[in-house]
Amino acid sequence: MHARLEEDHSEPILDVDSLHVQFGSQTVLRDISIKIPRGQTLAIIGESGCGKTVLLKTMIALIRPTQGQVTFEGKNLHKISERELTKERIRYGFVFQGAALFDSMTIGQNVAFPLKQHTRKPIEEIRQIVFGLLADVGLPDSIVWKKPAELSGGMQKRVGLARSLALKPEVMLYDEPTTGLDPIMSDVINELILRTRSRYPVTSIVVTHDMRTARKVADRVLMLYPASRLKGDEPQILYDGPPEGLDECTDRRVTQFVHGEAGERIMEMREAAGV
Amino acid sequence: MATGTAPTNPTPPPRPRQLTWIEEAFFNWIADWGTLGIEFTIAVGDMSLFALRTMQWLFNRLPKRETLVPNFYQVGVMSLPVVALTGTFIGMVLAVQSYFQFRQLGLETRLGAVINMTLVRELGPVLAATMLAGRVGSAMAAELGTMRVTEQIDALDSMGTNPIHYLVVPRFLACVILIPALTVMADFMGFVGGYFYSVNILGIDQHYYMYNSEQFVQSWDIFYGLIKSVFFGGTIAIVSCHRGFHCEAGAEGVGRAATAAFVYSFVFILAIDLALGIGLDSIYNYMWPDHVVSISGG
Numbered sequence: 354m355h356a357r358l359e360e361d362h363s364e365p366i367l368d369v370d371s372l373h374v375q376f377g378s379q380t381v382l383r384d385i386s387i388k389i390p391r392g393q394t395l396a397i398i399g400e401s402g403c404g405k406t407v408l409l410k411t412m413i414a415l416i417r418p419t420q421g422q423v424t425f426e427g428k429n430l431h432k433i434s435e436r437e438l439t440k441e442r443i444r445y446g447f448v449f450q451g452a453a454l455f456d457s458m459t460i461g462q463n464v465a466f467p468l469k470q471h472t473r474k475p476i477e478e479i480r481q482i483v484f485g486l487l488a489d490v491g492l493p494d495s496i497v498w499k500k501p502a503e504l505s506g507g508m509q510k511r512v513g514l515a516r517s518l519a520l521k522p523e524v525m526l527y528d529e530p531t532t533g534l535d536p537i538m539s540d541v542i543n544e545l546i547l548r549t550r551s552r553y554p555v556t557s558i559v560v561t562h563d564m565r566t567a568r569k570v571a572d573r574v575l576m577l578y579p580a581s582r583l584k585g586d587e588p589q590i591l592y593d594g595p596p597e598g599l600d601e602c603t604d605r606r607v608t609q610f611v612h613g614e615a616g617e618r619i620m621e622m623r624e625a626a627g628v
Numbered sequence: 629m630a631t632g633t634a635p636t637n638p639t640p641p642p643r644p645r646q647l648t649w650i651e652e653a654f655f656n657w658i659a660d661w662g663t664l665g666i667e668f669t670i671a672v673g674d675m676s677l678f679a680l681r682t683m684q685w686l687f688n689r690l691p692k693r694e695t696l697v698p699n700f701y702q703v704g705v706m707s708l709p710v711v712a713l714t715g716t717f718i719g720m721v722l723a724v725q726s727y728f729q730f731r732q733l734g735l736e737t738r739l740g741a742v743i744n745m746t747l748v749r750e751l752g753p754v755l756a757a758t759m760l761a762g763r764v765g766s767a768m769a770a771e772l773g774t775m776r777v778t779e780q781i782d783a784l785d786s787m788g789t790n791p792i793h794y795l796v797v798p799r800f801l802a803c804v805i806l807i808p809a810l811t812v813m814a815d816f817m818g819f820v821g822g823y824f825y826s827v828n829i830l831g832i833d834q835h836y837y838m839y840n841s842e843q844f845v846q847s848w849d850i851f852y853g854l855i856k857s858v859f860f861g862g863t864i865a866i867v868s869c870h871r872g873f874h875c876e877a878g879a880e881g882v883g884r885a886a887t888a889a890f891v892y893s894f895v896f897i898l899a900i901d902l903a904l905g906i907g908l909d910s911i912y913n914y915m916w917p918d919h920v921v922s923i924s925g926g
Contacts, residue, residue: 440788447783471788
């Protein structure tokens with residue numbers, strides 16, 4: 354069990370306030386407010402298309418909100434200059450769903466990329482750091498000459514994790530870290546998330562629809578519901594609390610998701626499709 | 629049974645008149661044009677902002693050598709053979725097309741003037757730019773589009789590396805700096821092709837061919853073509869990178885971005901060609917008002 358109580362009272366490192374994101378006429382996020390204390394591991398769960406990834410990308414200012422703000426240590430990320438934003442982003446690590454490794458570069462170049470861009474370390478030192486990072490995620494030195502296309506999905510995810518840790522980030526963002534992986538590799542990634550947290554003083558936000566991941570790595574779980582399916586002024590956040598509390602939640606939409614039950618969803622989908 | 633006054637039915641509001649099919653078609657037509665106008669304005673505005681941001685990053689900080697060299701190699705070295713080959717053919721085609729008309733007027737010895745003038749002022753720069761748009765522009769859009777779809781551009785952003793500075797500025801510099809060299813190559817090979825066909829196949833006297841070429845083609849004409857090519861190169865880079873950055877998801881989106889990069893670049897090249905043609909001629913006439921060269925004189 355992770356230390357939770359003492360962290361809840363600290364100043365939030367990330368403060369999402371009344372966030373609203375709309376693409377064209379489609380509302381994806383509606384009045385989302387979250388405070389994330391330093392050191393916490395938050396899992397954002399919810400069905401596909403509910404806006405989890407959009408929320409995650411808004412937290413690092415990759416997506417601009419229609420309304421509301423994201424404050425990182427008191428700085429509104431969507432109001433600061435591009436130069437300042439760059440400095441703040443270096444304090445983040447982002448593990449993308451498909452790893453997002455640069456396919457024109459080797460694995461070594463990929464992991465060394467942030468170090469070359471933002472530090473003046475000599476090549477030899479960078480090389481040693483790269484080997485160290487790869488070893489941390491369980492990959493051999495020989496992999497550095499390979500191209501991303503030569504690796505399996507799990508290996509790519511681990512390289513992505515190694516790259517995102519290169520600059521010792523304070524906030525780690527994981528976008529569907531276990532999607533598309535076999536159960537064993539999924540657990541390896543979960544273990545790596547936990548190990549990262551124990552080795553570095555990081556705040557982690559994990560977007561996932563894998564309940565095993567949410568239960569295993571998170572101190573706090575937040576469940577989003579698709580804005581298009583909400584009725585009236587219903588809040589988009591259905592659940593915000595510890596992972597153990599999910600089983601006691603009485604909201605049927607939460608229990609359905611947690612237990613992976615379709616319920617009457619097929620009928621609803623058929624109705625929506627006019628079948 | 630309830631007692632009291634029976635509720636009176638309120639008069640229903642008048643129904644809007646049903647539109648005839650002609651009216652509906654007309655209104656739809658206006659709406660379509662309106663949508664097209666809005667989309668065009670948004671696209672032009674977005675592309676202009678993209679170009680401004682590229683300029684801003686260009687003057688802010690130059691890219692590292694390791695990002696410049698591969699782009700210069702792709703744009704310059706790899707485009708050279710195809711530009712040289714098409715330049716040669718265009719020179720020969722100009723000779724074939726012009727010969728019969730000039731022979732009817734008895735001016736076949738002026739063929740060199742026409743071929744070389746057309747090449748350095750118009751066809752050399754446009755041809756080099758078209759080849760660049762087809763070979764490099766589409767590839768840039770497809771590469772950046774794939775990077776967008778696979779979140780590699782987001783990854784750059786998330787690591788504090790500005791994607792415009794890292795991806796667009798080197799491509800822009802490569803196109804702007806190297807397209808004059810490609811234009812010179814197209815001009816030269818066109819000259820060689822035109823000379824070979826005119827002198828060796830059509831049997832035009834090589835002395836008069838060269839003499840007339842020298843008489844008509846001035847340094848200004850070569851400069852005129854090279855200045856235009858710089859604008860073409862910049863346009864190709866901006867349009868192609870913009871299309872790549874705004875690529876839609878999936879293989880179809882990447883394909884569409886690559887096609888759009890070439891089509892838009894080509895349309896812009898021709899539009900800029902016209903605008904610069906008018907502008908540069910006005911400058912020339914302002915600076916040298918009495919300088920008139922006649923094809924039939926001399």
